Amino acid sequence: MSSRVYDDIKDAITKVLKSKYKRELDLNWTFPRSSELGDISFPLFKMSKELKESPQEIGNFILENLPKTDIIEKSALHGGFLNIFLKKSEFFSKLLNNIQEQEKYGASRVRSNERIIVEHTSSNPTGPLHVGNVRSSIIGDVIGRLYKFLGAEVNIRYYVNDLGRQIAPLVIGYQLVKDEITPDTKIDLWVGKLYAIMNTLFEINQIKNLMESKGNKADGKSSKYELTEVEIAEYESILENEDAENKISSQLNKLLRVQSSLKNRIPKLYTVLYEATNENIADLNSQTTLYVKKFQEGKDKEIVSQFRELTEKVLAGHIETLKMLNIFIEDYDWESTYAWSGEVPQVLDELSKKGYLRHDDKARLLLCDKIARETSYKTKYDIKHELSDLIIVNSEGITLYVCRDIVYHLHKLDKFDATYCYNVISKQQQLAQQGVKLALYALGKPEIADKIEHYDYEYVSLVGRKMAGREFEYVTPDEIYELTQKEIYEILKNREYQQEQMDEIAQKVSSSSVKYHILKMDPQKTIKFDVKKAADPNENSGPFLQYSFARALNILLKAPDKGIDVKEIIDNANSIDLKIESEAEWNLIKMIEDLPHVLIKSLKTVKPDSVANFTYSLAAAFHKFYDACPVLIAKEAAVLQTRILIVYSTIKCLESLFEVMGIDILEKM
RNA sequence: GGGCCAGUAGUCUAGCCUGGAUAAGGCACCUGCUUGCGGAGUAGGGAAUCGCAGGUUCAAGUCCUGCCUGGCCCGCCA
Numbered sequence: 001m002s003s004r005v006y007d008d009i010k011d012a013i014t015k016v017l018k019s020k021y022k023r024e025l026d027l028n029w030t031f032p033r034s035s036e037l038g039d040i041s042f043p044l045f046k047m048s049k050e051l052k053e054s055p056q057e058i059g060n061f062i063l064e065n066l067p068k069t070d071i072i073e074k075s076a077l078h079g080g081f082l083n084i085f086l087k088k089s090e091f092f093s094k095l096l097n098n099i100q101e102q103e104k105y106g107a108s109r110v111r112s113n114e115r116i117i118v119e120h121t122s123s124n125p126t127g128p129l130h131v132g133n134v135r136s137s138i139i140g141d142v143i144g145r146l147y148k149f150l151g152a153e154v155n156i157r158y159y160v161n162d163l164g165r166q167i168a169p170l171v172i173g174y175q176l177v178k179d180e181i182t183p184d185t186k187i188d189l190w191v192g193k194l195y196a197i198m199n200t201l202f203e204i205n206q207i208k209n210l211m212e213s214k215g216n217k218a219d220g221k222s223s224k225y226e227l228t229e230v231e232i233a234e235y236e237s238i239l240e241n242e243d244a245e246n247k248i249s250s251q252l253n254k255l256l257r258v259q260s261s262l263k264n265r266i267p268k269l270y271t272v273l274y275e276a277t278n279e280n281i282a283d284l285n286s287q288t289t290l291y292v293k294k295f296q297e298g299k300d301k302e303i304v305s306q307f308r309e310l311t312e313k314v315l316a317g318h319i320e321t322l323k324m325l326n327i328f329i330e331d332y333d334w335e336s337t338y339a340w341s342g343e344v345p346q347v348l349d350e351l352s353k354k355g356y357l358r359h360d361d362k363a364r365l366l367l368c369d370k371i372a373r374e375t376s377y378k379t380k381y382d383i384k385h386e387l388s389d390l391i392i393v394n395s396e397g398i399t400l401y402v403c404r405d406i407v408y409h410l411h412k413l414d415k416f417d418a419t420y421c422y423n424v425i426s427k428q429q430q431l432a433q434q435g436v437k438l439a440l441y442a443l444g445k446p447e448i449a450d451k452i453e454h455y456d457y458e459y460v461s462l463v464g465r466k467m468a469g470r471e472f473e474y475v476t477p478d479e480i481y482e483l484t485q486k487e488i489y490e491i492l493k494n495r496e497y498q499q500e501q502m503d504e505i506a507q508k509v510s511s512s513s514v515k516y517h518i519l520k521m522d523p524q525k526t527i528k529f530d531v532k533k534a535a536d537p538n539e540n541s542g543p544f545l546q547y548s549f550a551r552a553l554n555i556l557l558k559a560p561d562k563g564i565d566v567k568e569i570i571d572n573a574n575s576i577d578l579k580i581e582s583e584a585e586w587n588l589i590k591m592i593e594d595l596p597h598v599l600i601k602s603l604k605t606v607k608p609d610s611v612a613n614f615t616y617s618l619a620a621a622f623h624k625f626y627d628a629c630p631v632l633i634a635k636e637a638a639v640l641q642t643r644i645l646i647v648y649s650t651i652k653c654l655e656s657l658f659e660v661m662g663i664d665i666l667e668k669m
Numbered sequence: 670g671g672g673c674c675a676g677u678a679g680u681c682u683a684g685c686c687u688g689g690a691u692a693a694g695g696c697a698c699c700u701g702c703u704u705g706c707g708g709a710g711u712a713g714g715g716a717a718u719c720g721c722a723g724g725u726u727c728a729a730g731u732c733c734u735g736c737c738u739g740g741c742c743c744g745c746c747a
Contacts, residue, residue: 033690043689045727055727079690080727124747164747363745385671387743394745401747430673431742458674459741491709521682524674526740533681533696537709540682540695547709555706562706605686613683613694620694627702627711647706669709 004597005071005091006040009084013042016065017058021051035583038076038083039590045080055080088586089578089642095593096573096645104149104659105652106596111603112151117416118144120424121322121329122159125314126166127192129321130474131518131529132460132467133426138518139457140424141327142608145660150603155416156330159408162311163335164401166199168291169284171306173198176276181269186478188317191310193266196472197273200258201225205284207252211235223278227256258471265472292398298340307336321477324507325515326662331415338404347406347443348393356442362395366402368438375441380450390435402432406439413451420451422606427456455606457523475529477514484510484535488543501668508664510535512542519661520612540616546666548619549654553667555631555647562632569644576645579638584628585646588621592649599660608661615657622650 006029017025025047032041044055051058059077066075071094073085099105120140123133144154173194183190204227215238222228232252239248263270281287294300295307315332322329338344351357351366358365368387372378392402413421425433433454440449461467467474488506497505517534521527537543559566569576580586595614602610631647634640658665 028687028689030689033692037690041690043728045689049727081690161747166746360744365744383672388671389744391744396745398745400745405747426741427674428741429747432747456673522675525682526675528681530681536696538695544695544709547707551707551710558706607686610683617683617694623710624712626706627708630706632706668707 005086005094005593008069009040009072010042012066012069013062013082016062017047019065020061025050032081032083035587037078037081039086040084042082042084043080044082048080088580088589091593092578092580092589092642092645093574095589096649099592099649099652100570100573104656105649106599106656107149107151108596108600109151110600111147114147114152114420115155115416115418116144116147116152117155117157117412117418117421118147118424119157119159119412119422121318121327122161122425123318124161124164124166124469125191125311125318126170126195127314127469127472127474128186128188128476128478129318130467130469130476131462131480131514132474134321134325134477134514135457135460135518135523135527136424136426137322137327138325138515139455139523139608140422141325141662142519142611142660143422143424143455143603143606145662146599146603146608146611149656149660150599153416155418156328157412157415158329158332160311160315160332160334161401162307163292163296163339163404165288165292165398166195167307167311168288168295169198169202170195171303171310172281172284172287172291173201173273173277174310175306176280177269177272180276181272186317186320188314188321189476189478191314191317192469192474193269193472194273196258196470197262197266197270198277199470200255200262201274201277202284202288203255204259207235207248207255209283209285210248211238214238223274224283225274225278227252227259229256232256262472289396289398295336296339296399298336304336324481324511325477326511326664333408333412333415335401335404335408338407339399341407343407343410344399344403347410347439348399348403351439351442354442356439358389362397363391364393365389366392366435366439366442368435371438371442375446377438377441377446380446387434387438390431392435402435402439405432405436406443409436409440409448409452410443410445413448418451420453422453422455424455424457427458430454430456455523458526460518460527460529462529480514480529480531480534481510483531484513487535505666505669508666509543509546509669512546512663514542515663516542516545516612516661520609520616522607522609540613542663543669545615545619545654545658545663546669548622549651549658550666550669551626552622552647552651552654556644556651557667559632559644564632564640564644566644566648569641570648573645576641577638578642578645579636580642581639582625582628584621584625585643588618588625588646588650591618591621592646592653595653595656599656611657611660615654615661618650618653618657 010027010029014027027042029040029042032038044058048055048058056077059082062082063075063077071087071090073087075082075084118140121133121137123129144156147154205224208224222231235252236249277284291303294303298304356367356371358367366389368390372383372387390402391400393399423433437449437452462475485506488509492502492505513535518527520540533539534541535543537547556566598614599611602608625646629643631640631643634643655665
């Protein structure tokens with residue numbers, strides 16, 4: 001990338017200052033609040049203090065001694081600011097050279113010495129992706145695309161959580177009914193129903209076992225998998241004197257509510273699963289524990305294949321959803337393989353020998369604070385408070401998620417010879433993710449831990465809807481996609497498109513609606529997903545951007561009708577007499593010049609949302625230009641050609657930005 | 670009790686890392702522009718003690734300290 005005009009001017013001023021004061025001074029430039037003040041501005045206050053001279057004196061000296069260049073129109077002092085006005089046509093000419101040198105404007109090699117792993121999505125295979133966990137996919141995808149665009153090697157990975165205890169009841173249930181019932185929806189959505197039901201049966205079973213241990217006799221009339229109001233009343237009378245009464249009581253009522261909600265919403269599947277479980281499974285809880293243990297060991301081929309069969313089906317559903325959003329995974333890491341590798345016991349052993357594990361009852365805890373104190377962790381991450389211990393093996397001897405995650409991260413970087421790794425995982429998991437890093441420190445691998453970043457993000461909620469996977473309550477991207485598509489069809493039906501064209505447009509617009517609406521938001525802020533806003537072409541939305549592109553492109557496509565040869569103008573850009581007349585043109589040009597720096601900054605701060613917001617600003621500036629500056633009917637040849645080149649440059653920008661965001665370009669819509 | 674994050678017009682959001690001039694957009698509301706290069710656009714208007722209180726600074730939405738409100742997490746889910 002060639003040097004930037006602003007930096008050249010800064011260097012020139014620095015040189016002038018050095019000639020008088022014989023030293024390096026801290027000089028920064030900013031954009032003035034209004035372009036009436038200038039195009040670039042240097043506040044002189046700081047050096048004024050350092051030099052004990054007034055900003056006016058310093059400013060005047062710079063004004064008198066700044067060499068005449070072909071880029072500065074004029075300079076002026078305003079308050080303590082040295083304001084510079086640029087020669088517009090020179091600036092644009094230089095910019096055009098820059099754009100034409102590159103195949104993709106803004107693409108570069110600035111991060112080419114890096115090899116980056118981005119892990120995202122990594123959803124539990126117990127149901128479809130919903131708008132909450134797809135936020136991980138979108139953020140991760142764009143971080144990866146940004147790195148690629150700036151020259152890095154990137155590897156996108158999906159960690160399949162196929163081992164958790166929550167999957168076992170699902171697998172058990174699926175085996176019971178799979179020959180009887182065929183899925184009536186997309187497979188991952190169907191599994192989501194199955195999961196909610198089986199989990200409810202599991203929880204009812206669990207609470208009944210608990211009550212039995214407290215002396216409540218099963219009367220033989222009711223099932224282990226069904227909860228009635230009468231039973232709840234009995235339980236509450238037994239619990240009256242217990243401390244835990246309130247907690248269990250509210251849990252009971254919630255379970256009852258979920259049970260009836262599921263029975264109402266998915267009656268057929270509920271009945272089938274309930275009856276099958278009731279007949280075949282004496283105790284779902286102990287069966288679950290057995291399944292989890294056997295699957296963790298990996299030796300029972302039958303159980304292993306039962307788990308895999310189901311997980312792979314759900315994963316295929318996830319992949320389909322991601323594809324709709326232009327998101328592609330390169331590698332999958334299966335949690336179960338880390339359980340089977342035999343490394344978990346080794347790691348636990350080592351942690352134990354180093355004195356970083358504590359046994360409490362039968363559970364085992366990672367001594368986080370001890371590790372942080374005895375290694376460089378606390379100083380490195382500037383942690384001043386005490387860290388609490390983390391359970392990593394439960395009292396049944398089942399190793400928890402964190403254990404496999406530790407082993408996974410011991411090897412993760414090697415899979416791609418990576419220099420850095422982002423784990424795009426929800427904020428909820430902050431402590432567990434910290435636990436993984438601490439364990440790596442404890443194992444004497446701080447160099448691995450320091451290359452791993454938990455890139456966290458806040459949750460997504462829905463306007464007027466709640467999300468709870470265990471209750472089969474969520475809004476999926478698939479659903480929003482379909483809603484959006486309907487709206488797009490409404491708009492398109494009044495235009496003369498072939499069905500095929502309409503399908504393509506509707507598909508690409510729907511996809512960008514969902515993706516962009518989540519992308520544009522600061523990851524640290526909670527999102528209240530609003531379908532209407534996401535698809536509104538008048539908002540800061542995906543469709544708005546796609547429309548802007550189509551509008552720009554249309555000018556160039558229409559040009560031949562007016563006898564204008566666009567290609568010739570572009571090819572001869574550097575010999576054309578550029579004439580920039582209006583504020584709208586000039587603002588847009590300055591913004592176009594900014595693009596490569598916006599991308600670099602977005603990646604430096606790792607804020608993919610800032611790419612989205614810049615794109616919106618650019619599109620808005622283009623629409624102002626479009627209205628203020630007619631292109632094809634401009635009277636003067638120089639003005640017309642200049643405007644063609646502005647449109648061309650805008651298109652180059654949007655192409656790059658769409659690629660970075662993974663949003664489809666539409667030529668017509 | 671501890672930790673992380675958020676708090677900006679009626680509403681939604683940007684700006685905070687790296688302090689700089691009159692805090693910027695969208696929606697909604699009011700007034701214009703339409704035989705156009707696609708109005709899915711645009712010009713103008715009203716609307717904000719930037720959660721509160723201190724501090725640092727020539728200068729604070731931005732940095733520091735304390736507090737308030739909300740969300741999430743902190744021993745057997747992931």
